[in-house]
Amino acid sequence: MSGCKLVSFVLILHLLNSFLISCSSNELSQIPKNLLSLAKRDEFFDWMVGIRRTIHENPELGYEEVETSKLVRAELKKMGVSNYKYPVAVTGVIGYVGTGQAPFVALRADMDALPMQEMVEWEHMSKVPGKMHACGHDAHTTMLLGAAKLLKEHEDELQGTVVLVFQPAEEGGAGAKKIVEAGVLDNVEAIFGLHVSNLLGLGQLSSREGLLMAGSGRFEAKISGKGGHAALPQFAIDPVLAASNVIQSLQQLVSREADPLDSQVVTVAKFEGSDAFNVIPDFVTIGGTFRALSPKSFAQIKQRIEQVITTQASVSKCNATVDFLEDVFPPFPPTVNNKDLHPFYKSIAVDMLGAESFIETQPVMVSEDFAFYQEAIPGHFSFVGMQNKNHPPMPNPHSPYFEVNEEILPYGASLLASLATRYLLESSSLPNKSYMKDEL
Structure with missing residues (x-):
């Protein structure tokens, strides 16, 4: 086969192959x-x-x-x-x-x-x-x-x-x-x-x-004080007040510590205490979720949640324990x-x-x-x-x-x-x- 005919033959094969690929692509798109x-x-x-x-x-x-x-x-x-x-x-x-x-x-x-x-x-x-x-x-x-x-x-x-x-x-x-x-x-x-x-x-x-999507985790904290009559708060150590201060401080983790360009969320969605209107309970339980877009930020905010809860509770003369519930609710990685x-x-x-x-x-x-x-x-x-x-x-x-x-x-x-x-x-x-x- 001459060089000219070989080039023509290769060109025809190339065009035919391109046509077949085009047809296949059109079929795929349908x-x-x-x-x-x-x-x-x-x-x-x-x-x-x-x-x-x-x-x-x-x-x-x-x-x-x-x-x-x-x-x-x-x-x-x-x-x-x-x-x-x-x-x-x-x-x-x-x-x-x-x-x-x-x-x-x-x-x-x-x-x-x-x-x-x-x-x-x-x-x-x-x-x-x-x-x-x-x-x-x-x-x-x-x-x-x-x-x-x-x-x-x-x-x-x-x-x-x-x-x-x-x-x-x-x-x-x-x-x-x-x-x-x-x-x-x-x-x-x-x-x-x-x-x-x-x-x-x-x-x-x-x-x-x-x-x-963000990675997410959960936390639950028990804040313990000393219960008493609502009319005699001086004889009690109020865990409700302590928990309220904790929640306020947790919100500052994002607003004051996180990079504004590194999105994070801390939300307290659970607050449980006494069922009575005139009793200061011995303890309250709070819980919520935290989220971050990077593993580094996730680990950092988790550490700070525990620090803030335990330290802020102590300011009000209460004790606090924090559970991240990972045995029941494993933290989700970012998607x-x-x-x-x-x-x-x-x-x-x-x-x-x-x-x-x-x-x-x-x-x-x-x-x-x-x-x-x-x-x-x-x-x-x-x-x-x-x-x-x-x-x-x-x-x-x-x-x-x-x-x-x-x-x-x-x-x-x-x-x-x-x-x-x-x-x-x-x-x-x-x-x-x-x-x-x-x-x-």
Whole structure:
């Protein structure tokens, strides 16, 4: 073959290859829109709404999600997902869709409710006094079941395995930590999670590369004095006054000691003392949460909380002990999105809903135990909007008036399914790690 013909032949091969890549790219870009259309089918949407309402009516707290897990397993069986593990991390369910071989990508939903009395009067309000899905975990679980159904319907097209993580105890119980410790994600290359947001419009998606949410911890302090009659304070040592001074001093940790450009939060949310109006109690108990965006700031503020409580209590002639409750509520690390997974996520968000529907957010001071996954494997977390512009502003999570706009369910389900499907198709160009095993 002459040099001229060889050059022409190579050029033709290059153009053909470029054309094939272009076609493949176009097909990939249609996956999110196609899955969203499937998730919006009337029968599919009605199925998801029914599941969400059943979970909402029967809320269970962390590590108590027995009936929720039972529902999840029943729905997985109905859609043909017979390969799952239960129990994992007490009440968790781990399901599998796909080839059963590498690559593995995980999708996570949390299942637990909050110890809160629902104040929203509607047909499907909580049937359990003092318990409520006030953070949208009922919607998250439903979305992951929806994603599982979409993936199962197209299982033959999956180029690997999707690991479905139905996780217990996100609300302080660090269920994600127990899932990681159970070893069920050892082969997983990447994991994705999401959360409903009342601050974003319906169908808007939001996230960012790197630091997304703060690390958080809890504290409880017992401040002891000497009880007595309220009319004779001179014969008592008042722990209520001491605790009040402690709370004032704790607020100065952020306002006077923290760098204004290094966001931190200290909130006292619990104050318990005497039930009587005319008795100075022997002791009071206060408790709250603290948050920071960096491990260094987190450690520093934790140290200062203990110092301030014990020292300030002594000024009022009281004694104080501080418990950070880490055996029951392990501190959450900051949530940090993998730098390579974020552009991948953003491309899917844009393909699904258009560039105008994606919002690059700033770090926020809420926390998520999804961070435990990100310490072990590359992970990405995002927010899905549900505020209807024709509806009054929706209450924030952890409010007894919190509501979920059920129109969000197809968006979350198709987003999760799209992330998994595209990851498996594009995994050779995305972050991964080496594993001993390449199959279940």
